[in-house]
Amino acid sequence: MALIVQKYGGTSVGSIERIQAVAERVKRWRDRGHQLVVVVSAMSGETDRLIKLAKQIQPRPDPRELDVLLSTGEQVTIALVSMALTALGCPARSYTGAQVHILTDNVHNKARIRDIDAARVRADLDAGRVVVVAGFQGVNEQGDITTLGRGGSDTSAVAIAAALKADECQIYTDVDGVYTTDPRVEPRARKLDRITFEEMLEMASLGSKVLQIRSVEFAGKYRVPLRVLSSFDEGEGTLITFEDNDVEDAKISGIAFNRDEAKLTILGVPDQPGVAYQILGPIAEANIEVDMIIQNVAPDGKTTDFTFTVHRNDYPQSLEILRKTAHNLGAREVTGDDNIVKISLVGVGMRSHAGIASRMFAALAKEGINIRMISTSEIKISVVVDEKYLELGVRALHAAFGLDRLSS
Template sequence: MALIVQKYGGTSVGTTERIEHVARKIKTFRDKGDDVVVVVSAMSGETNRLLELAEAVHPHARGRELDVLLSTGEQVTISLLSMALARLGCPARSYTGSQVCILTDSEFNKARIQTIEQERIREDLGKGRVVVVAGFQGVDEHGNITTLGRGGSDTTAVALAAALKADECQIYTDVDGVYTTDPRVVSDARRLDRITFEEMLEMASLGSKVLQIRSVEFAGKYNVPLRVLSTFVEGPGTLITFEDEDMEEALISGIAFSRDEAQLTVTGVPDHPGVAYKIIGAVSALNIEVDMIVQNVGAADGLADFTFTVHRNDYERAMEGLREAVEKLEAREVRGDTRIAKVSLVGVGMRSHAGIASKMFEALGREGVNILMISTSEIKISVIIQEKYLELAVRALHDAFELAGPPEERVDSAGT
């Protein structure tokens, strides 16, 4: 008998029919004798609907009251799923984040989990019940409802699995695992049997939408076996685990990409100590995260050009914040481009193999794709290119590194 924590996302519980399907799936685990704790998201589209209501009443609503509103989405799901399980003769009990006491800090809209009380959960499991917990939410030390930010249900599930020392944390979604790249871009993308926490963390941070970044960090920190599976298609999914010797055989595990990029360049900057801080500091002061950075210094005039990237949603604010800094520095100008994208190769095999960067650049060059910026780490190479070449670049790299698998390992025609 195993203790399993399962998480079902919004699409998995998007209708009452799908909730009933999830209930039947959970019952098969209970019938095998497993103890099951289930974490669910709000029904698909519900969080957006609640945000629209808040926007209509108060366009800039934030903080405590917004968390009170958003937490109601998961409360609907836990009650409906518990009813569906009871109808199947499978005893279940639902809990909101505050009822099960998922204690967080007081950072409304982006709270972090501090501790989880286990007594109620273990008592219910001991009585043969399925425990159904609302994801995405908790409670602070003052009794205020808090939420963990978008995708926070993944973090709830991993945190529960860590606290309960579960045998496995299973993340059920509308895809049957982690693929070498997005199957909507590369039709012969291959499902990975396993991937390391480190690789998954890189892919999540670089644009892969399968798992939320914080949940992967949590799983790696507490050594929680994590598996991504499909709610709708039976299969082994993808196991996210620690690196072992066999994993080094694969040079590249996947290709991640992001269209949500923007580039800013400050030209003609005097090359003095502290200049980089004055430029990046002006952007960081606006709570904008800076990603890739390149600085070039001209030998003739001693002036530098400073280029960096931000999320496209932050472009206008970053541009505005830079203008004052540019005037103080007496730089020539600040210009930007929102028609760029980032493509990244990820793989632990990079640690022990040379020539991956040159192979990447060669493949892009053959397709006429110009590289605007380059960034590397121990297991990642990222390039900034023009957005119009994004899909061409991803397909070219997928072919160059021979990431396609046999037909049975590829995504099916339904995109799941």
Template sequence: MARIVMKFGGTSVGDIERIKRAAARVKTEVEAGNEVAVVVSAMSGETNRLVDLTRNTAAMHDTREYDVVVATGEQVTIGLMSMALQDIGVNARSWMGWQLPVRTTDVHGSARILGIETDELIRRFGEGQVAVVAGFQGLAANGRVTTLGRGGSDTSAVALAAALKADRCNIYTDVDGVYTTDPRIVPRARKLDRITYEEMLELASLGAKVLQTRSVELAMNHGVRVHVRSSFVEDEGTLVVDEEEIVEQQMVNGVTYAPNEAKVTLRNVPDRPGVSAGIFGPLADANINVDMIVQNVSEDGSTTDLTFTVPRENLDRAKKVLDSVRETIAWSEMTADPGVVKVSIVGVGMRSHVGVAKTMFQALAEKGINIQVITTSEIKVSVLIADEYTELAVRALHTAFGLDAD
């Protein structure tokens, strides 16, 4: 007997037939003698509809009331899922975030989970009952309903699995696992049987849409084994596990791209202490995330050119913030380019293999692709290139690192 958390995303519960199909999967696990908690998202498109209602009602709305509205999507789904399970003979009961409760911070719209009280769920497991829990929502210390931000149901599921000390957390989605790259760009992309937490965290943060970044971080911190599976086909999917569970590491396990980047360059920035803080501090205060950063110092060492990337949707705001500090910083010129993409290779095997960067740069050079910015970590190399070369670069790197399926 195992204790399992099964999470079904919006497409997996997008209509009544899909809810019934998901319920049948739950019944299979129950009949195998397992203790099961189910976490569900709102039905596909429902959260967007609810968000639009709040925006159309009041552009500058109270975020506490926003959470009250958008949290209702999951309330509908847990009720329908519980009904579907009961209809096929499974003892099931729905739980909203505040009923467990799922304790969170009071940052409405993007709360973080502090802890989950599971004593009652565990007691009911002993009675053979399945818990159907609303993802994405929780309860702040002030008694107000909170939501966790987009993709928060993945985080809810992993956090619940950690609190329950579950044997695994199955994430059912519209893909059948984690691939070496986007199969829409590279038809010969391979599905990975296993991938490490660190690799999955890098891939998720770099644009892969399979799992939400916070959920992978939680899984890694608490040692939760995550199994990414399809809701629509019977397939083994991909296990996200500790590095020690993978005997031989591939040099590179994935190629990904982040298409929502914009490049900003400040020229002739005075090269003195405090200047970088004077630039990036105001951007952080405006909640604008800065990613890749490169600095080139002039020959005499008095000035520098500073290049960095921001999310494309934040480019106009970033330019306004930078203009506001121009007199203080005294840079001479600002240029902005929204037509760029970040392409990355990821693999824990980079720690023990040499020549990874050489292979990457050579593959791009052979295709005539110019590299504008480079950043690295222990298991990742990222380059910034013109977005018109995205598909060509991904295909070239996928082949160069031997990831194409036979």
């Protein structure tokens, strides 16, 4: 008998019919003798609906109250899934994140999980019940409801699997696995049978929407076996592993991209020690994550231009903060651009193969695509380009590296 944690996303529970289909799938697993914990998201579109309601009251909703509001989406789903299981003769019990004490830090809207008290869940499993838990949410030490940010249900599922020492964590979604790139952008994209945690972590951090980055970090840290499957079709999905014996053959595993990028530049900053901190410190204090950074010293050697990227949602606030910083530093100008995207090649095989970057740049140049920024690591190369070139760039790179020829 295995203990399995299954997570179902918003599209998987987007209607009563789909919720009933999830219940039938869960019952099949239980009938095979397995213990099941089911983590669910809000029904598709519900979180966006709630955010719109909040913004009708406050353009920038109070973070604490927004968490209270958003957490109701998952509460609806857990009740309906539990009812559907009970209707099939499968004993089930639902819990909010607070009820199973998913303890988080105090950062509203982007909270991080600190601890989970699994005793209540274990008691129900031992009693023969399926436990249905609300993803995306927790509670801080003050008893306030918190949410984990977009895709947080993945993190909830992996964290619960780690706490329970589950045999496998299965992420059910609207795709049947991890692909070489988004099939909606490149129809010739192929499903990967397996991918390393390191590659999946890069893919998630670079814009792949299949899994949330923190869920992959959790899985890798606590060695939770992780599998991505389809809620609608049977199949083995994609297994995320700790090592891949075929890295010599697979130079590039996939292409990730992120539409949610924005670029900010502060021009004419004094070139002196501590200036980078003076620029990025106030951004960090606003809980805004910075991604790519470029600094160029001016010909006179006395000033520098400093460019960095942030999530597009954080662009207005970042621009406001940077203008204040520019005034304090006596900088010449602040500019910004929220019509950019990031395209990234990912593959552990990069470590043992030279020339990947030059092939990438050549493929983009052939299509007339200008590169605005470049960032590299051991297993990835990222470029920032104008948003209008996203699909063309992805398709060109997919063909240049032969990803359409991988076995499915």
